[in-house]
Amino acid sequence: MSVVPMKNEPEPAAHSGGAMDRVIEKKGLSPRMKIGGGIALLLAAILLFWWFAPRGSSQTVEAQRLAISEVKQGTFDDFLPLRARVTPLLTVYLDAVEGGRVEKILVEDGATVVKGQLLAELSNADLQLSTLARETEVAEQLNNLRTTELALSRTRLENERNIIQADLDATKARRQYELQAPLAAKGFVAGRVFRDTSDDYQYQVKRGRVLRAAQANDERLQSSQLSQLRATAASLQSALAIAHANLDQLKLRAPVSGQLTAFSIQVGQSMSRGERIGQIDSPGRTKLEAGVDEYYLGRVQPGQKATIELGGKTYRMKVAKIYPQVKNGEFQVDLWFVDPEPAGMQRGQSLQAKLILGDPSPARLLPSGSWYTDTGGAWVFVVDPDGDGAIRRAVRLGRRNSDYIEILDGLDPGEKVITSSYAGFLDRTRLDLQRD
Template identity: 60%
Template sequence: MSVLQMAQDRPAARAPVSGSGMDRVVERKRLPRAAVIGGGVIALALAALLFWWLAPRAGTQSIAAERLTIATVQRGTFDDYIPLRTRVTPLLTVYIDAIEGGRVEQVLVEDGTMLAKGQPIAILSNAELQLSTLARQTEVEQQINNMRSQELSLAQTRVANQRSVLEAQLALEKAQRQFDREAPLARKGFVAGRQFADTEDQLRYERQRLAVVRQGRSTDEQLQRGQLAQQRASTASLQTGLELARANLDALNLRAPVAGQLSGFSIQVGQSMQRGERIGQIDSPGRNKLQAGVDEFFLGRVEVGQTARIEAGGRDHRARVTKIFPQVQNGQFQIELQFVGAEPAGLQRGQTVQARLTLSDPAPAVLIPNGGFYNDTGGAWVFVAAPDGRSAVKRQVRLGRRSADSIEVLDGLSPGERVIISPYTGFADKDALDLTQGKDV
């Protein structure tokens, strides 16, 4: 069978079926344009509302509640005291300085020795001072001798003036007797008029001479008294200067000015000391005082005479404030306290002792625990937590006295309210807080 015949015997292929007769256009349903716009506006409004609800508000900050310390306002008794960390110091300290410089020749005691008043502790030498003192002594003695010579001369002058007065008085008495004899004879003509006139002139002269001599003696006595007073004052001044020079020379022998324990004494033989150089100090034996720094907040409340309780040696002791130094340094001022009665046994210089200084008597009050918030607000406001503990708001308050444990509330808080007492670092400028629970922030 041929190929051609086989091709003819096959049935004819069917023509492809077209679906054009079955397809139809389906129209899509669309929302109205107004509905689409309205839906978009609603969606945007919901998104904005959600953002406003979740976003932090102005003046508000979210913070984990675990980071804060919240305390309850309570009614109780306010113990008005402040704790003090005091330092033991000698009640009386006398410093020893070198009045005159010199070389250390001998050291007679050691540091820590108990000294009696006036006990020698060291000997210095100063050749220049010794020579100058000797020269000053010679000069003073020479001036004193000169003044004594002047005093002798003034005494001799006084004697001479007295002799002159006596001689003038004697001459006047002779002239008066001669005048008294010749006067009646001259009236009767038995004495020549010229002779009687000479006698009368002689009497007048003797009277005037006695007046002049007396006046001169008075003037000399006044001048002599002034010179003697001046010379005696000069002599006393020179004597004082000589005593000072001798005292400076004697100051080379260093002595204890008071009785007590020597400390800070470390000079060596051969060492050169300058004038005014600190050599050591003497502390009063067995008598101590306490020094403490107090926060400047209490500057107006600490007064002289207030008492403090001190625990030392297993017993309570009392002390009182004796001095207040109002100069503030590093936020503190210094006070001094002295023991009332017997001191604790075994106190050592430089030892620290805990004390409680009572400022006033205990009194009932509304209280909150003391905390770091006070340094951030100064006691003018606090954050008050809501009852559910999820938020806190700033509130103006008025706080009063403050102790180490609690603060007195005068106005703005009621018992039972809860207050954030931890430091407000990082959110002190906020008006409200969202307190998140757990680890959410």
């Protein structure tokens, strides 16, 4: 048996325990899981940013900058404080009825005068000449009227004289007729003569009738004319009296008694017609003038009570007059004293008055503040119970005075409200209160 030589082949290596171990590859996250995780982290970051980032409807404010008050249950005193000014109860203004040049000044400003007292004298040459011309004109017209009246009187007397003469002639004619009538019947008087006598008698009778009718007509016309003439004369006399009165207006007199103020004219000064020269204030009688917010226009009525405190005493007053014209958000009222006036008050002095609007009553109260002006009382910022924020809330308000405002709806006792100014966050619905 022959042996065939073979190529040298490497002998198989001996198997060891190490040769039996198998390398296992580590498996990572799948791409899908990585994408999902990334999205989840992005959403979480966005959520955290949204949560901690300031919102457009909120604002962070330092708590120490704000005034925070608590809503309380108490008694609401319905009054309104007023700043009132002392003025005379009655003031009469002095105006120059006729213009002119100041010739004399007989009193000084601040003096006490009596009614009719002469204060100053003016001169006006044009007015004096005009008055003289008016006097001359009136005198001429009155003379003409008297001449006409005298002529009418003469006409009346002439008519009466004619009637008397006609009556006399009629009496004579009747007597002649009565004398000749029986003689003519017996033939002792010619028929022609008796007929003439009869005709004359009839004529005189008719003539008397006509004259009486004419006299009655003239009397009626003359009476009407005389009435008109007398009325014209009276009118002319009145016009003359007015002219004299205008001339007398150059002497300035006090129309009432009182204290003369704002009287600052000088000798030689020219005054225009209607120019204000001063005023007279009623002595010892004063009133208070006060401005009231237009919000209370419907709640203030004449006769309403008011009080002032002066010298440790309280004096009662009442609303005497209301001026409903609103100017700069206020209307004016006059307050008169019910009690005797306090002594020592000076014109122009300012006093604190209290206008009573209603009786005290229980109510929910919130201190007044700048917030009311900013919101108009429509809403407030209510502080959270934990004090970390404040939420905007609508409210309904009632009466208000200088200290408190009545809460009708929207707030409960114990809740806290920001009562300082809302300037800077009027458009916010939430405030985050930052504390030290």
